[in-house]
Amino acid sequence: KQEVTQIPAALSVPEGENLVLNCSFTDSAIYNLQWFRQDPGKGLTSLLLIQSSQREQTSGRLNASLDKSSGRSTLYIAASQPGDSATYLCAVQGGSEKLVFGKGTKLTVNP
């Protein structure tokens, strides 16, 4: 059974800092990995999708890497801003259509 773990559970940083969120998964037989953002009381917003054949994806200040063989992904956020404050969720898709999610990392960026 696939299990996804996200570390740390919560992170508080000053504005402008670069930061890394970590995601690990137990079964390396995945098709893709997605990073989502969730704001309080809102649904999930897809940030980046990395296919299993890819090593990384970039969008603006966000960069996600994937090491499928070791079961790890990182989300790098450059020059963090208060508007980046949210919960970040990692999810993997294996042989079925469903996504398996981690519990998330709650990020607070202080002005």
Next chain:
Amino acid sequence: GAGVSQTPSNKVTEKGKYVELRCDPISGHTALYWYRQSLGQGPEFLIYFQGTGAADDSGLPNDRFFAVRPEGSVSTLKIQRTERGDSAVYLCASSLYGTSGRVADTQYFGPGTRLTVL
């Protein structure tokens, strides 16, 4: 509005009652998913539709839960004899293909329905 919509946004009911939660996916998306998110947890898969049929319902916790998508668009999640443990945010997502990863297929989520069972 081109996104996934869900109604109602909040639902408060009493233990033992029946509830229906509605999801309107993005137009043209063939795949539709239901997830449930409890406080402090990531979303957990409930059921996946490809067109009108439930392709995978392995995440439904018991036979009190049922979902339909009769015309391949709107879906309704139905919960009978609600229990306090059913309280959670129910999220709906849709994707264009849902083809077992053969296409990098982003799932787009709605805002969710917060269900509270008293």
